[in-house]
Amino acid sequence: MSWSALAAGGGGRRAGGAAGRRASAEGGGGRAAGRRAFRRRTGRRRREELHGRLLVAPTLLVVGGVVVLPMAAVLVLSVQDLRLIEIRSLSLSDLGFTLDNFARVLSGPGFWAAVRTTVAYAVLTTAGSLAAGLVVALALRRPFPGRGALRALMLVPYALPVVAGTTIWTTLLNPQYGAVNEIGRRFLGWEAPVSFLTLGEAEVAGVPVPVALCTVVAFEVWKSFPLAFLFITARLQAVPRETEEAAVVDGASPVQVFRHVLLPQLAGVLGVLAVLRFIWSFQNFNDVYLLTGGAGGTEVVAVRVYQELAVRADLGTAAALGVLMALALSLPLAGYLRAVYRGRL
Amino acid sequence: MLAVLRVAVIAAAAAAAAGPLLYGAVLSVRPFASVVADPLAPPSPGGADLSAYPRALADEEDGGFGLARFMRNSLAVAGWTTVLAVACSVLGAYAAVRLRFFGRDAVGGFFLAVYLLPGIVLAVPLFVLLGRAGLAGSLPGLVLVYMAQTVPVALYMLRGYLQAVPAGVEEAAEVDGCNRLQVIVRVVLPMAVPGVAATALYVFLIAWNEYLFALLFLVADRERWTVSLGVARLADFAVPAPVLMAGSIAITVPVVAGFLLAQRLLVSGLAAGAEKG
Numbered sequence: 001m002s003w004s005a006l007a008a009g010g011g012g013r014r015a016g017g018a019a020g021r022r023a024s025a026e027g028g029g030g031r032a033a034g035r036r037a038f039r040r041r042t043g044r045r046r047r048e049e050l051h052g053r054l055l056v057a058p059t060l061l062v063v064g065g066v067v068v069l070p071m072a073a074v075l076v077l078s079v080q081d082l083r084l085i086e087i088r089s090l091s092l093s094d095l096g097f098t099l100d101n102f103a104r105v106l107s108g109p110g111f112w113a114a115v116r117t118t119v120a121y122a123v124l125t126t127a128g129s130l131a132a133g134l135v136v137a138l139a140l141r142r143p144f145p146g147r148g149a150l151r152a153l154m155l156v157p158y159a160l161p162v163v164a165g166t167t168i169w170t171t172l173l174n175p176q177y178g179a180v181n182e183i184g185r186r187f188l189g190w191e192a193p194v195s196f197l198t199l200g201e202a203e204v205a206g207v208p209v210p211v212a213l214c215t216v217v218a219f220e221v222w223k224s225f226p227l228a229f230l231f232i233t234a235r236l237q238a239v240p241r242e243t244e245e246a247a248v249v250d251g252a253s254p255v256q257v258f259r260h261v262l263l264p265q266l267a268g269v270l271g272v273l274a275v276l277r278f279i280w281s282f283q284n285f286n287d288v289y290l291l292t293g294g295a296g297g298t299e300v301v302a303v304r305v306y307q308e309l310a311v312r313a314d315l316g317t318a319a320a321l322g323v324l325m326a327l328a329l330s331l332p333l334a335g336y337l338r339a340v341y342r343g344r345l
Numbered sequence: 346m347l348a349v350l351r352v353a354v355i356a357a358a359a360a361a362a363a364g365p366l367l368y369g370a371v372l373s374v375r376p377f378a379s380v381v382a383d384p385l386a387p388p389s390p391g392g393a394d395l396s397a398y399p400r401a402l403a404d405e406e407d408g409g410f411g412l413a414r415f416m417r418n419s420l421a422v423a424g425w426t427t428v429l430a431v432a433c434s435v436l437g438a439y440a441a442v443r444l445r446f447f448g449r450d451a452v453g454g455f456f457l458a459v460y461l462l463p464g465i466v467l468a469v470p471l472f473v474l475l476g477r478a479g480l481a482g483s484l485p486g487l488v489l490v491y492m493a494q495t496v497p498v499a500l501y502m503l504r505g506y507l508q509a510v511p512a513g514v515e516e517a518a519e520v521d522g523c524n525r526l527q528v529i530v531r532v533v534l535p536m537a538v539p540g541v542a543a544t545a546l547y548v549f550l551i552a553w554n555e556y557l558f559a560l561l562f563l564v565a566d567r568e569r570w571t572v573s574l575g576v577a578r579l580a581d582f583a584v585p586a587p588v589l590m591a592g593s594i595a596i597t598v599p600v601v602a603g604f605l606l607a608q609r610l611l612v613s614g615l616a617a618g619a620e621k622g
Contacts, residue, residue: 052446
């Protein structure tokens with residue numbers, strides 16, 4: 001949370017400085033009338049200050065109580081030896097300090113495998129989501145009849161409830177009556193149905209492929225490419241036509257135009273999207289849990305946090321795992337915020 | 346060559362975007378036995394078998410799966426979340442756009458913080474804190490969590506819409522003796538109705554679709570399940586596929602229809618951040 005306080009300090013200083021300069025410039029007259037006007041203005045200024053704070057207060061209260069306070073609480077919880085059933089009788093004087101949770105989490109079976117899975121999942125999803133969004137945005141760039149409807153259609157996977165998406169996908173991939181396996185057997189010559197959601201690894205043309213992991217990545221790409229598509233489309237609309245036309249006149253191939261004219265223009269928005277998608281995928285719980293429950297080599301760290309909390313009912317290790325997760329995310333987050341505040345993105 | 350590629354990409358993208366939903370819709374109107382016998386067949390020419398829908402919607406006592414009740418719960422939760430989150434964020438966005446006050450620039454940073462913090466990490470302490478406050482397992486507790494999750498996004502979107510409202514009218518109203526709240530309610534809101542509606546729809550969508558916190562707080566109490574939790578739980582039991590598909594379609598159609606209707610407005614609000622880059 002430190003950067004948010006930092007932002008508050010920085011922003012406040014900037015606003016305060018500007019207000020001070022304005023006030024001294026306005027108060028420089030020295031005559032009685034000028035003083036009255038000055039007083040009126042500072043009264044107005046003070047009212048504005050008060051109203052501004054009052055109007056933001058409900059938002060701050062809710063976000064403070066349900067986001068900032070819990071973030072502080074998770075730090076405290078991570079150094080407690082605490083089971084879920086103990087919270088009813090818990091009082092502040094019971095709080096202790098132990099690093100056992102972190103030790104247990106770090107040496108727990110499958111922890112590092114889960115870290116690797118999470119990173120692979122986040123990287124693959126980010127790359128896939130951006131690539132798909134970019135390709136579709138470019139394909140739908142030139143106007144044609146029905147383009148508006150198609151663009152709207154692209155947003156459907158993003159808008160539908162994630163549970164509806166996973167339920168339909170699970171049925172689609174069902175080994176007994178799912179359409180994908182039926183097509184595979186009937187038209188592609190598959191000998192046996194593929195259990196896409198539980199199969200850890202399979203040989204495809206001699207190469208081992210993590211089937212279940214690829215399936216959850218494919219789902220997340222499907223669910224999230226519309227957002228990339230949306231942002232890239234918006235940015236594409238702001239690209240000036242002239243440079244591109246000049247490049248075409250100079251004999252540049254479509255690939256060259258994309259590489260040297262469009263891509264530099266899109267670099268900013270692609271950067272933002274990459275960081276955001278990585279952060280969101282890294283912490284994704286819903287999609288993986290709903291599709292596989294963590295089976296078949298898809299146990300990501302977020303699913304582990306849930307298992308510790310809801311299944312093993314161990315608050316301490318769940319919180320410790322959460323803290324580690326937040327720490328891991330703070331790195332891309334800091335990079336992103338730096339870029340934002342320097343006005344690069 | 347490039348034209349062919351473009352058509353192929355568009356066709357594949359359209360199939361990917363709409364295909365699964367269409368597949369779900371087709372399966373929901375076929376009897377389960379015929380799905381197992383021939384997974385790829387279109388619905389029987391004799392007409393669609395719509396019986397899966399009333400079965401999914403009916404209460405458990407009537408041999409159904411209670412989806413109508415889940416929908417009422419979700420409607421209440423998402424509705425209250427929308428009203429409260431939009432009320433908070435209209436005030437906050439107005440302040441951030443029109444007033445100079447200490448910490449105004451931090452409002453944007455706050456938005457980012459909440460937007461990017463892992464929900465699953467917040468879930469652990471929220472489980473404890475709401476449990477201690479006696480709010481875990483209650484729909485108001487869920488509304489509070491959803492509010493915190495959506496207010497920052499709503500504030501960010503509304504800020505963009507309010508910037509487009511001319512300030513001159515407000516000054517005139519102020520001169521006429523309106524106080525700040527009256528100015529917001531009587532002057533600013535009427536001019537920003539489309540933006541407020543789009544924001545409200547987006548908040549509703551997030552609250553209606555949410556799964557993790559519903560799972561954590563409500564799983565023990567079937568009476569209070571929301572649509573996401575309900576359909577996900579049904580998928581765990583041996584519920585026939587057509588009923589599951591009917592449930593999925595029933596909870597999807599309202600939000601997707603709303604989203605598509607307001608699509609232009611929503612898109613301009615969501616993508617506002619991309620244009621300056």
